[in-house]
Amino acid sequence: MKAPANALTIALVGNPNTGKSTLFSALCGVPARIGNYPGVTVEKKLGKYRDVTGDVTVVDLPGTYSLAARTLDEKVSVDVLLGKQADVPQLDVIVAIVDATSLERNLYLFTQVRQLGKPLVLVLNMWDRAQAEGIKIDLPELSSRLGARILTATASRSVGVAQIKQAIREAAGAVHVSPASIFVGGFQEETDSLQTWIREQSGLELPPFLVERLILDMEGAHAAELSRRPELSGLPLRLSEIRERLSAAGQRVPAVETKVRYTWIRSQLTGIIERPQAGATTTSDRIDHVLTHRVWGLVGFAAVMFTVFQAITWGTSWFMDRITDDIQPWATGLLEQSLAPGTLRSLLSDGIIAGVGSVVIFLPQILMLFFFIGLLEDCGYMARAAFVMDKLMTKLGLSGKSFLPLMSSFACAVPGIMATRVIESRRDRMVTILIAPLMSCSARLPVYVLLIYTFVPDASWLGGWIGLRGLVLFGMHVVGVAVAVPVAWLLKRFFFPGEVPPFVMELPSYKIPSLRVVFFRVWERGQAFLSRAGTLIFCTSILVWAAGYFPGDHRPLQSVTAQIEALAQSTAGDDEPPELLALQTERRQLSGSLIEASFLGRMGKVIEPVVKPLGWDWKIGVGVIASFPAREVIIATLGTIYSLGGDVAEDDEGLQSAIANSKWPDGRPVVTLPVAFSIMVFFALCAQCAATLMVIKRETNSWRWPIFTFCYMTGLAYIAALLTYQLGSLFVSS
Amino acid sequence: MHTLADIAAGQTATVIEIIGDDSIAVRLMEMGLTDGEPVKLVGRAPLGDPLEILVRGYRLSLRTSEAQRIRIETPQPE
Numbered sequence: 001m002k003a004p005a006n007a008l009t010i011a012l013v014g015n016p017n018t019g020k021s022t023l024f025s026a027l028c029g030v031p032a033r034i035g036n037y038p039g040v041t042v043e044k045k046l047g048k049y050r051d052v053t054g055d056v057t058v059v060d061l062p063g064t065y066s067l068a069a070r071t072l073d074e075k076v077s078v079d080v081l082l083g084k085q086a087d088v089p090q091l092d093v094i095v096a097i098v099d100a101t102s103l104e105r106n107l108y109l110f111t112q113v114r115q116l117g118k119p120l121v122l123v124l125n126m127w128d129r130a131q132a133e134g135i136k137i138d139l140p141e142l143s144s145r146l147g148a149r150i151l152t153a154t155a156s157r158s159v160g161v162a163q164i165k166q167a168i169r170e171a172a173g174a175v176h177v178s179p180a181s182i183f184v185g186g187f188q189e190e191t192d193s194l195q196t197w198i199r200e201q202s203g204l205e206l207p208p209f210l211v212e213r214l215i216l217d218m219e220g221a222h223a224a225e226l227s228r229r230p231e232l233s234g235l236p237l238r239l240s241e242i243r244e245r246l247s248a249a250g251q252r253v254p255a256v257e258t259k260v261r262y263t264w265i266r267s268q269l270t271g272i273i274e275r276p277q278a279g280a281t282t283t284s285d286r287i288d289h290v291l292t293h294r295v296w297g298l299v300g301f302a303a304v305m306f307t308v309f310q311a312i313t314w315g316t317s318w319f320m321d322r323i324t325d326d327i328q329p330w331a332t333g334l335l336e337q338s339l340a341p342g343t344l345r346s347l348l349s350d351g352i353i354a355g356v357g358s359v360v361i362f363l364p365q366i367l368m369l370f371f372f373i374g375l376l377e378d379c380g381y382m383a384r385a386a387f388v389m390d391k392l393m394t395k396l397g398l399s400g401k402s403f404l405p406l407m408s409s410f411a412c413a414v415p416g417i418m419a420t421r422v423i424e425s426r427r428d429r430m431v432t433i434l435i436a437p438l439m440s441c442s443a444r445l446p447v448y449v450l451l452i453y454t455f456v457p458d459a460s461w462l463g464g465w466i467g468l469r470g471l472v473l474f475g476m477h478v479v480g481v482a483v484a485v486p487v488a489w490l491l492k493r494f495f496f497p498g499e500v501p502p503f504v505m506e507l508p509s510y511k512i513p514s515l516r517v518v519f520f521r522v523w524e525r526g527q528a529f530l531s532r533a534g535t536l537i538f539c540t541s542i543l544v545w546a547a548g549y550f551p552g553d554h555r556p557l558q559s560v561t562a563q564i565e566a567l568a569q570s571t572a573g574d575d576e577p578p579e580l581l582a583l584q585t586e587r588r589q590l591s592g593s594l595i596e597a598s599f600l601g602r603m604g605k606v607i608e609p610v611v612k613p614l615g616w617d618w619k620i621g622v623g624v625i626a627s628f629p630a631r632e633v634i635i636a637t638l639g640t641i642y643s644l645g646g647d648v649a650e651d652d653e654g655l656q657s658a659i660a661n662s663k664w665p666d667g668r669p670v671v672t673l674p675v676a677f678s679i680m681v682f683f684a685l686c687a688q689c690a691a692t693l694m695v696i697k698r699e700t701n702s703w704r705w706p707i708f709t710f711c712y713m714t715g716l717a718y719i720a721a722l723l724t725y726q727l728g729s730l731f732v733s734s
Numbered sequence: 735m736h737t738l739a740d741i742a743a744g745q746t747a748t749v750i751e752i753i754g755d756d757s758i759a760v761r762l763m764e765m766g767l768t769d770g771e772p773v774k775l776v777g778r779a780p781l782g783d784p785l786e787i788l789v790r791g792y793r794l795s796l797r798t799s800e801a802q803r804i805r806i807e808t809p810q811p812e
Contacts, residue, residue, distance in 0.1 A: 066764045070757055102792040105766045218755055254755050258763035262771075275791070288786075288793075289777075297780040387795050391781035394797075400784075502758040502800055503784055504765055507793040 006054035008172050009089045011081060013113055014097035015106050016063035017383075017508045019125045023097055023155040024060045025520040027165070031060070034528045036701035038087065041426060042076045051165050059088055062424075065105075067112040068217050068257075073426055075221035081116050082207060092172045095164070097123045100130035100137070100152065101509070103273065104265055110146070111261045115209045117178040119171040120148040123164060127152040129511065133282075138272035145268045147179050156378075156514035181208065182264045186249045187256070190215060190242050197238065202231045215242055216257045284380075284509040291384055301388045304381065305407060308372045312411040313442060316364035323364075328357045336565065341558035346549060347542075355541030358630055359534040362414050362691055366529055367522050369408050369415040373422075374521035378513035382422070383505055390503055396485060397492045399425070399503050402432040409439035410477070413692045414533075417699055418525060425501030431491045433699060434709055437692050438480040438487065440684055443632045446650035447683045448476050450635060454656040455676040479684045483716065529695070536694040540629045548600040548626060548637075557590040592642070600626055614682070614718070615675035615725040617664065624682065631688035674728030678721040686717035736808055738773060738787070739801040746774040747806040754803060766790040767804055 014020040024031070028047030035044045045060040061077045069075040076085065083090040096113050098106035103124075114120055124130070124137070143150040149167045153160030181188060195211045198204055204226075206214075214223050214235075227235045243253045290296050332349045339345045376382040382404075390400030401423045409416030416436045423429040452469050460467040564583050595601050604622030611621045619642070627634040635650050642658040662670040671679075687693060693706040700706075741747050749771045752759045766789050767773065774788040784797045 065761075068760060068764070070760075102790075104790045105792055108764060108766070218760075252755075254760045255752070255763060255768075258760075258766075258768050262766060262768050292777060292779060292786065294780045301780075383795070387779050387784060387786070388781070390795075390797070391779060391783045394783075499756065499758070500799075502761050503795065503797045504758075504761050504800060505795045506765075507786060507795050509793075 007056070008054070008092045008168065009057045009059065010093045010095055010168055011059040011061055011091050012095050012097060013061050013077070013081070013109065014063060014125075015065055015099065015109060015506075017506055018063070018097050018099045018106065019155045019517075020063055020097050021060065022514070022517050022520070023095075023123065023125065023153065023161075023164075024058060025516070026155045026158045026161045028058050030520070030523055030527065034524065034531070036698075037076045037085065039701070040073050040076055041429070041699065041701055042073050043421070044087075049165070051169060053169055056165075056168065057089070059091070064109065066109060067213070068254075069213065069221045070217060070219060071426065072221055075225075078210075078213070078222070081113070081118070082210065091118055093121060093168050094118045095121045095123060095168065096148075097125050097155075099126050100124040101126055101133055101135060103137070104262075104269065107146075107265045107268075108258075108261055110148075111182060111264060112209075114146070114148065114179055115181060115212065117176070117207060117209065119174065119176045121164065121167045121171050122146065122148045122150045123160075124150065124152045125155050127160070128154040128157070129509075134276040136274040141272045142268070145272075147177075156517055158516075178208075181212065183212070183256075183260055185251065186246060187215075187251055190246060194238070194242065198226075198232065198235075201234075202229060214239060215246075216253055218243075218254055282509070284511075287510045288384070288507075291381070292387065297384075297388055301385060304376070304385065305404075308369070308376075308404075309407060309411065311372060312365050312368045312408060312415070316368050319364040320361055323357060323361050328353060341561040341565075343549070343554065346554070347545070350549070351542045351545035354545065355538040358541050358691070359530065359537045362412065362529065363526060365412045366415040366418065367526055369411075369419060370522045370525040371518060373404070373419060374518035375513050377422075377521075378511070378517050380508045380510040383507050386505065387507065396488050398428050398432060398488065399423070399501070401505075402428060405432055406436060406439055409436040409441060412441050412443070413437045413439065413689065414529070414695050417692065417695045418529065420699065427492070427496040427498060427501055430496055430700065430705070431488050433696055434491055434705065434712075435484040435488050437687055437689065437696075437709060437713060438484045438685065440477040440480045441689075443630065443689065444476070444683050446632050446635050448473055448680055450650040450656065450659075451671075451676040451680050453651060454660050455671070455673050476680055476684050479681060479720075483685060483720075487712075487716075528698075533691065533694040533698050536697070537629075537691045540690040540694075544600075544626065544629045546599075547603075548595055548598050550599060552594045552597045554594065557587065557594060560587045560590060595622070595637075613725070614678045614721045615670075615672070615729070616679070617662070617670045619662065620670070620675075620679065624679075624686075624688075628688050629690040631683055631686075634683075672729075672732065674725050674732055677728055678725035681724045682717045682721035684717075685713060685720050687713035736806050737802045738775065738804040738806055739785070739798045741775050741806070743775050743777045746772055748772050750805040750807055752803055753805060758800060759803060762796070762800065762803060765794055773804070773806070 012020050012024055024045070024047060028049045031045050031047045033046045036042065037044045042062055047058045047060065049056050049058065059080060061080060064074070064077060067078050067081070069078045079085040080088050081091065081094065094113055094116065096110045098110060110122060139150055139152070149171055151160060151163050151167055153164060155161070181191070191208065191211050194215065195206060195208065198206055198211070210222060213220060214226070217223065223235060223239060226232050246253055246256065291300050331353050335345060335349050335353070339348070373382070376385065385404060386400030388400065389403040393400050393402055405416045405419040408419055413436045416439070417433050420429050420432050423432060452472050456469050456472050458467070458469060560583055564580065564587060567577070567580050567583065601622055603625050604618040607621050607625070608618040611624070619638070623634045623637045626637040635655070638659065639655055642655065642662070659671050660669070664670055687710045693710055696706040696709055697703060738747065749767055749769055751769050752762050752767060771789060776786040776788050776793065778785055784795050785801055787794050787796065
């Protein structure tokens with residue numbers, strides 16, 4: 001893409017917890033585009049702002065401690081910075097953002113970035129805190145020593161942002177002199193000779209930064225890519241020879257890199273930075289002492305998690321009810337008034353309005369969860385939560401960072417999977433994403449309630465404190481977790497083999513969270529969900545509507561519906577006339593037989609032999625197929641199939657008795673206790689949620705994983721339901 | 735051989751080297767655990783693992799298995 005002369009492209013780089021995303025929001029507001037870099041799970045976040053001279057495109061790179069690139073995900077950031085990433089324009093300026101209160105470690109990344117040979121702006125962020133802590137830095141001297149423009153900022157309060165914009169412009173216009181490498185002695189000669197060798201072999205002119213990385217990154221992603229060229233197949237051998245020579249000269253790779261960089265940083269900072277007595281107990285230390293305490297740490301953690309869980313379940317139910325109980329019926333009502341019954345009306349109301357509803361219904365939980373994640377991250381507790389839970393989660397083969405995403409999945413897997421972005425290890429993140437849908441989400445609840453209240457006797461013990469129904473309900477939630485443990489183990493063993501990722505995590509100081517930061521976080525996630533996953537969920541809803549609608553002659557049903565509506569209007573307010581009741585019964589029967597004749601109903605009949613071993617008849621089969629896009633749909637589908645109309649609830653006695661009285665052709669009841677359990681187990685384990693699969697697609701940036709999730713969960717659900725029914729039947733009959 | 739996993743909460747020790755050159759070792763070094771650097775063990779998580787340490791003026795969490803990769807000089811009681 002060719003940009004106008006005065007347009008700039010810049011990138012933000014920095015460690016995690018430096019306020020990089022906050023600076024991004026302060027510069028650009030809401031991101032213009034959030035996507036993925038092709039082939040990897042790295043989020044591609046672009047924003048735009050306009051200064052007096054022209055447009056500036058801002059690329060927000062993921063937070064990182066180092067530009068060492070061992071994995072493909074890490075390689076993307078380096079390629080963007082080097083201008084080698086095809087879908088990102090060449091960078092004009094790199095903005096390195098560091099935490100002013102922890103300069104030494106933060107400058108490690110800066111020492112790598114400065115060797116990229118691009119104009120640099122160094123932002124010392126969290127300046128307000130550095131000042132509050134009494135840190136004094138001789139900025140002009142630091143700037144001349146580091147060879148970069150230096151600015152101070154407090155991005156969370158938008159302080160210093162205008163100056164940063166100005167400095168970016170100035171840096172882009174100035175002549176840039178690449179600083180000399182900080183590596184000395186034999187290292188420099190090795191870099192030069194390797195660069196020459198690569199040029200001679202392949203004609204490639206690699207930037208000095210990349211040549212250094214080839215030597216420094218053991219099993220590096222760039223070396224792997226280059227060695228795939230036939231003319232550079234000798235590269236790995238050459239690299240190991242170079243490393244041997246360096247090691248003999250006392251510069252052992254990889255230790256030499258960190259040693260040289262940290263020594264250099266310390267020499268640059270000597271004499272120009274003043275810190276009050278390090279090690280003095282701060283307020284943050286005192287808070288930390290309580291929140292990581294053996295007892296209080298666990299109590300605090302449980303309290304925080306309980307609050308978050310309550311908020312995403314109870315706290316959002318009002319909003320979700322408004323969507324399903326008020327807004328959707330209102331929109332459907334408007335439609336019914338303005339349009340006669342027909343295919344178009346059915347498409348609009350049962351396809352499109354329901355489809356939009358099925359997307360929007362996830363927003364309250366997503367927004368609420370990310371509100372809390374934003375709050376917990378910004379105040380510094382998020383890292384402690386992972387710290388407290390890590391030991392427990394290692395039993396699952398995961399790390400403490402997987403706890404919150406998995407816990408949130410008990411409310412809904414969609415926000416839970418979106419929350420896995422905090423896990424930087426690809427292996428842990430993938431396993432967490434793939435087992436998250438096994439956690440029993442709130443959409444399974446109606447199915448459990450319907451079947452438990454129909455088939456499980458209302459027995460209780462200990463004076464009513466322990467009820468059988470409650471126990472069964474609890475048991476259904478345990479099923480998912482119990483299955484997730486071996487699944488996680490198998491996934492790690494066979495699909496994501498490799499070493500255990502490190503749990504080396506910074507524990508940032510506590511601070512008062514900034515509402516601005518939290519707001520942007522919530523906004524960004526909501527937007528990301530709607531723009532990517534939302535479209536796919538919507539399309540799935542339309543497809544399923546079509547499968548349940550076609551083929552079939554809907555004219556009798558439409559004329560009955562028109563009669564009902566005319567009658568209802570003329571007798572508004574009066575008692576329901578008997579002919580209305582008759583018409584309604586006729587409508588239910590018509591829609592019941594239409595769904596039986598539809599593609600969906602035919603599918604149910606076709607799969608009856610497959611589901612018969614589970615104890616199901618075709619009606620349950622149809623209900624299950626129809627609920628693949630969204631499991632809660634089964635209640636309405638069963639209502640339609642049993643000719644009760646689609647507007648039934650899980651505690652509807654009509655539906656409960658219709659299911660209980662459903663018979664096989666030979667008169668045996670269809671749904672017995674073992675069948676009820678086989679249905680519940682199936683729902684507990686099956687991936688009946690288009691939204692979850694679409695979010696997995698978005699987060700893993702591949703169709704492979706949603707398809708994999710769908711297949712493994714459906715297979716697992718089938719086997720478990722089969723076992724439940726077959727074993728259950730043995731017990732019940734004996 | 736002493737490692738960072740051996741010292742008690744509140745003790746400070748000096749790093750000699752990080753054992754190995756895999757990605758975990760590199761990450762530990764990148765986080766500032768280089769030879770000659772003093773490290774203080776601040777405490778342990780409620781369940782006994784991971785550890786919280788103070789290095790280069792900031793707090794870092796790592797598992798006992800990772801702390802065992804950090805060779806230290808014999809710690810001095812405070």
